[in-house]
Amino acid sequence: MAEQVSNVTHKYLRPKKTFPNVWCPGCGIGIAMGALIRAIDTLELDRNEVSIVSGIGCSARIPVYLDFNTLHTTHGRAIAFATGVKLGNPRLHVIVISGDGDLLAIGGNHFIHTARRNIDITCILINNYIYGMTGGQYSPTTPFAKNASTAPFGMVEQSFDPSDLAISSGATYVARGTVYHASQLSRLISQAIQHKGFSFVEVIANCHTQYGRLNREGSAVKMIQWQKECAVPVSTAAKMSPEELEGKFVIGKLHEVFRPEYVSEYQKTIDRFSREEKSDQQLQES
């Protein structure tokens, strides 16, 4: 690598992997990965106590390049594996990285139930509105009337708002960022990692190769600049009417509440019963 390693991201890349990475030139996933690395670096987490889990898809390639404990699992099941990792070793900071098709279509059920349980996992959704790797099929977040390779005349279904879905399913921290606002994104991710409970960060990213090409949205640069035009910070959005917010999205911290967390509640139950068992044994011995 370059002689002066001042770019913090290089510290956390796997030295044996060949670079450049597999993504298309200018793909937003790389920027989101940089934001994640910077978030972990500012929190100064021990890299042996971070576990990154992903499913299948373009964005699921992220853990392949990262030098943490990583797990590359089956399509849509990243969250299910992550739940196991967290229950097995509650000390770990478990981070799930997933794409929109992976997390919301194939793994949709895992997602809502993990949010409901409020297990201490950080889930990062890279939302680029399409299945990129498999050839541009529409995903649950493809906006109405937009094209995809399986919707050549425009999408006829309505789409999910992933952040709303997370809030209503019971996630206790929900934020949305874009790859254009990379430094804010990094801050949001570090807040999400620190939050105790299920935290969800939606990252609006660009897939210019599939989504951009099919919808004539132009190059990577153009798509990233589109994010800047359409993003509205939470504070400004509060003053806007629903009509004004049409076609835009709100970025920043959308939701934060505190509720009992799954792993610690589970542990409490285990402790209670082992205590009762112990006192039973003591009674029998005396």
Next chain:
Amino acid sequence: MADAEEVEIKKKKWKRRPDPVVIYKKWCKTCNICIEMCPKNVFDTDRDGYPVVSRGLDCTQCTICWMHCPEFAITSNEK
């Protein structure tokens, strides 16, 4: 910084400034994000589409280019 002499020294230092950012060409995929996003218009494109630092003196180390490079190909020389 009212001292004129000090300002002169600073100016001299500034002139000798090496490239503020370094592009690692092997990793760069010529996506042009850094070129378009730099607020000070520091980069130019070379014949093959790679960014080159042409107006390094204007760089303010605002972090935008290396934060947004999807290939981690930009490192700063000053931070």
